[in-house]
Amino acid sequence: MDPVALVVVAAVVLGAVLQRTSGMGTGLVVSPTFVLVAGPVAGVLLTNLTTVVSALFLCVAMRADIDWPQFVRIAPTIVLGSVPAALVVRAADAGWLEVIIGAALLLALATMVLATDLPDLGRAAAPVAGLTGGFLNTAVGVAAPAMLLYAHATHWSQRAFAATLQPIFLTMGTVSLATKLAVGATSGAAGLPEWPLVVAAVAAVPLGVLAGGPVARRVGPTTARRVAVVVVTVGAGATLVRGLLDVAG
Numbered sequence: 001m002d003p004v005a006l007v008v009v010a011a012v013v014l015g016a017v018l019q020r021t022s023g024m025g026t027g028l029v030v031s032p033t034f035v036l037v038a039g040p041v042a043g044v045l046l047t048n049l050t051t052v053v054s055a056l057f058l059c060v061a062m063r064a065d066i067d068w069p070q071f072v073r074i075a076p077t078i079v080l081g082s083v084p085a086a087l088v089v090r091a092a093d094a095g096w097l098e099v100i101i102g103a104a105l106l107l108a109l110a111t112m113v114l115a116t117d118l119p120d121l122g123r124a125a126a127p128v129a130g131l132t133g134g135f136l137n138t139a140v141g142v143a144a145p146a147m148l149l150y151a152h153a154t155h156w157s158q159r160a161f162a163a164t165l166q167p168i169f170l171t172m173g174t175v176s177l178a179t180k181l182a183v184g185a186t187s188g189a190a191g192l193p194e195w196p197l198v199v200a201a202v203a204a205v206p207l208g209v210l211a212g213g214p215v216a217r218r219v220g221p222t223t224a225r226r227v228a229v230v231v232v233t234v235g236a237g238a239t240l241v242r243g244l245l246d247v248a249g
Contacts, residue, residue, distance in 0.1 A: 002196065004037050004197065005196055005197060005200040007033065008030075008033070008034070008037065008046075008197050008200045008201050008204070009200050009201075009203075009204040009207075011029055011030045011033040012026070012030055012054075012200075012201050012204035012205055013204050013207050013208040014029050014208070014227075014231070015027070015028065015029035015054070015208065015228075016054050016057075016058075016204070016205055016207070016208020016209050016211075016212055017208050017211050017212040017224075018212075018224045018225075018227060018228050019054060019212065020058060020208070020209055020212025020213060020215065020216050021215055021216040021219055021220075021221060021224035022162060022221035022222075022224040022225050022228075023158075023162025023163070023166075023221070024147065024148065024165060024228070025144075025224060025225075025228050026050060026051050026054045026055075026169075026208075027051050027137070027141050027142040027144060027169070028142055028144050028231070028232050029228055029231045029232065029235075030046075030047050030050055030051075030141070030201075031043070031044060031101075031105065031141035031142050031232075031235075032101075032102075032105060032232055032234075032235025032236045032238070032239050033231075033235055034047050034050075034141070034193075034197075035047075035098065035141075035235075035239050036235060036242070037197075038193050038194070039094060040097035040098045040101055040239075040243075041094070041097065042186075042192055042193040042194075044089070044101070044140060044141040045180065045186055046193040046197060046198065046201055047141030047142075048137070048138075048141060048173045048176045048177050048180075049173070049177065049193075049198065049201065049202070050201045050202070051137075051141070051169050051170075051172070051173040052169075052170055052173035052174055052177070053201075053202050053205045054169075054205045054208070054209065055165075055166045055168075055170035055173065056170055057205060057209045058166040058209060059166040059167055059170060061209065061213070062162065062163035062166055063163070064163075065159050065162070065163035065164075066160075066164050066166070067156075067160040067161075067163070068164075068167075070156070070160070071167050071168060073126035073127075074126045074127075074129055074130040074133075074168055075130060075168065075171050076127070076130065077127040077130035077131040077134065078130045078131075078133065078134035078171055078175050079134060079175050079179070080130075080131050080134065081130065081131040081132060081133065081134030081135035081136075081138070082134040082135065082137070082138040082172075082175045082176055082179045083179050083183070084135065085134070085135045085136075085137075085138035085139035085176075085179075086138050086180045086182070086183045086185045087185070088100070088139055089138070089139060089185040090183055090184055090185035090187075094246065095243050095246030095247040096243065096247060097243070098239050098240070098242055098243025098246065099240060099243035099244055099247060100139065100140070100243075101139070101140045101236075101240075101243070102236045102237065102238075102239035102241070102242075103240055104136065104140045105140055105142060105232060105239070106233070106236045108136060108140075108145035108146070109145065109229060109232050109233065111145055111149065125150055125153050125154060129147060129149070129150035133146040133147055133172060134172055134175060134176075137169075137172040137173065137176050138175070138176040138179060142232075143168075143172050144165075147161075147165055147168065158221055162221065
């Protein structure tokens with residue numbers, strides 16, 4: 001197998017296992033990886049596609065615990081965040097996009113790690129979570145930090161949270177793909193991922209979901225998130241450095 005495709009498959013399998021375990025992980029792991037191997041536009045687009053496929057599988061696997069009223073409160077504002085993010089992707093050049101993606105991932109990750117004790121903000125926080133998550137998912141391929149902050153701020157139970165994230169991520173990924181295609185943010189040679197990478201990413205999703213079932217019974221969500229944090233930190237740091245070097249000329 002081509003080394004790049006092998007990296008893609010490994011990232012997707014790890015991300016899907018973590019997502020099955022803690023509710024999040026696919027976008028966190030694959031976004032910085034895909035950006036490094038495919039470029040900022042194609043990498044995030046491939047992340048969005050992979051997120052849609054993995055969330056679709058996991059919606060079926062975790063359907064009994066999905067909190068549909070919570071989903072309905074969050075979903076309507078996703079598109080409001082996605083459209084301006086798609087315009088940013090269309091306007092920025094590759095170097096600046098990598099700087100934006102790397103910095104946004106590190107900032108979101110720091111917020112996710114540090115903000116563990118928040119006041120109960122109630123249902124009013126749901127539209128903000130949808131708006132922020134929609135923007136982040138479209139721009140950098142990762143909405144998990146916004147969703148985790150919302151879960152902390154509303155004292156959402158882990159089981160329902162992990163399950164309900166799947167239709168949320170499915171919606172966000174679909175909206176992100178649609179808005180970027182609609183505004184022409186994927187035009188040009190670097191806009192669309194190469195088809196072998198698409199095939200490798202999509203084919204790896206069920207492997208990760210199947211492997212994630214037994215892993216979820218043995219590994220807690222906290223451990224899974226720690227693994228994701230390490231992977232994201234390394235990938236986002238490398239993306240930020242590469243972007244800065246490109247911008248500096």
